[in-house]
Amino acid sequence: MIYTITLNPSIDYIVEVPGLQWGGLNRMNRDLKLPGGKGINVSRMLIRLGTDNTALGFVGGFTGRHIEEFLRAESLKTDFVHIAGETRINIKLKHGEETEINGQGPNITPAERENLLHKLSGLQKEDIVVLSGSVPPSLGGDFYDRIIKVCREAGAEFVIDTTGEPLMRALAHQPLLVKPNHHELSELFGVSLESRDRIVTYGRKLLELGAKHVLVSMAGDGAFLITPDTAFYANVPPGILRNSVGAGDSMIAGFLGRLALGGDLLESFRTGVASGSATALSDDLAGEEQIRELLPQVNLVPWL
Numbered sequence: 331m332i333y334t335i336t337l338n339p340s341i342d343y344i345v346e347v348p349g350l351q352w353g354g355l356n357r358m359n360r361d362l363k364l365p366g367g368k369g370i371n372v373s374r375m376l377i378r379l380g381t382d383n384t385a386l387g388f389v390g391g392f393t394g395r396h397i398e399e400f401l402r403a404e405s406l407k408t409d410f411v412h413i414a415g416e417t418r419i420n421i422k423l424k425h426g427e428e429t430e431i432n433g434q435g436p437n438i439t440p441a442e443r444e445n446l447l448h449k450l451s452g453l454q455k456e457d458i459v460v461l462s463g464s465v466p467p468s469l470g471g472d473f474y475d476r477i478i479k480v481c482r483e484a485g486a487e488f489v490i491d492t493t494g495e496p497l498m499r500a501l502a503h504q505p506l507l508v509k510p511n512h513h514e515l516s517e518l519f520g521v522s523l524e525s526r527d528r529i530v531t532y533g534r535k536l537l538e539l540g541a542k543h544v545l546v547s548m549a550g551d552g553a554f555l556i557t558p559d560t561a562f563y564a565n566v567p568p569g570i571l572r573n574s575v576g577a578g579d580s581m582i583a584g585f586l587g588r589l590a591l592g593g594d595l596l597e598s599f600r601t602g603v604a605s606g607s608a609t610a611l612s613d614d615l616a617g618e619e620q621i622r623e624l625l626p627q628v629n630l631v632p633w634l
């Protein structure tokens with residue numbers, strides 16, 4: 331089973347107000363309430379790709395209940411820790427440009443935190459745990475380290491999509507996959523990555539430090555799959571960017587979903603890129619049909 335973990339989920343309240351007047355009464359054209367959070371995005375995308383999985387994390391209050399109902403309606407399994415605090419609402423105001431106002435998220439008590447670790451105590455060798463996003467301060471800076479320890483003791487694999495020190499520390503425990511974007515990669519090593527050769531060089535360092543598979547995404551500029559002795563560059567299909575939220579998460583789900591179904595590396599990479607791009611070109615996460623349409627437009631070329 332694949333498990334995703336979302337520590338600080340949200341309801342993303344997307345409100346369209348063309349011609350917004352600050353300080354005046356505005357009426358919305360359209361609004362949409364979507365569950366947000368990187369792990370939840372990976373879960374929703376995996377389901378679309380036919381890969382069964384369970385979403386874990388912390389939810390609370392009426393907002394938390396809404397997320398659970400929404401995900402169950404999409405046939406996604408959930409096993410969240412129910413907390414006393416209330417899941418946050420992030421406001422995405424579309425008024426020609428997009429203005430975002432993100433909630434901080436609830437405080438999580440030590441007992442609630444231990445409860446999540448307890449849910450992982452039944453992990454098995456064939457399981458994969460996906461850790462996405464940053465760790466809220468109330469969980470302590472070593473929370474991912476603790477989860478990784480539980481995974482490794484059970485012999486389960488993990489995927490980690492975070493930044494900075496927690497990502498660096500995770501590498502030594504052989505994550506199945508890491509997928510920094512080029513900005514995150516440059517920040518991780520404190521270097522500027524002005525050429526693609528340098529992106530590949532530093533991507534390969536992630537392998538040397540322990541990662542089993544490395545993808546580096548570069549938004550609309552394509553992506554790399556980096557292996558110990560070669561690398562493959564993928565273009566992204568052309569199209570108008572509609573929504574960059576969840577593109578990286580969709581890429582992880584595409585790659586992992588294909589790999590979990592027995593796909594080879596290049597096939598998994600191609601599915602990852604097509605899934606990321608399909609989401610970038612859609613309002614919400616992409617559907618399976620959109621991904622299938624883009625697949626033939628993704629070309630992989632060896633980067634020597």
Ligand SMILES: Nc1ncnc2c1ncn2[C@@H]1O[C@H](COP(=O)(O)OP(=O)(O)OP(=O)(O)O)[C@@H](O)[C@H]1O
Pocket residue numbers: 510511512547548549550552553566567569571574575576577578579580581602603604605606607608610
């Ligand atoms: N403008 C775009 N056009 C086409 N495809 C895109 C675009 N932006 C992103 N993608 C697709 O999504 C993948 C991941 O995008 P990106 O590099 O932005 O990830 P990220 O920064 O991790 O995103 P996230 O905000 O989800 O964390 C890219 O490799 C590409 O396939």
Ligand SMILES: [Mg+2]
Pocket residue numbers: 491511578579
């Ligand atoms: Mg990302």
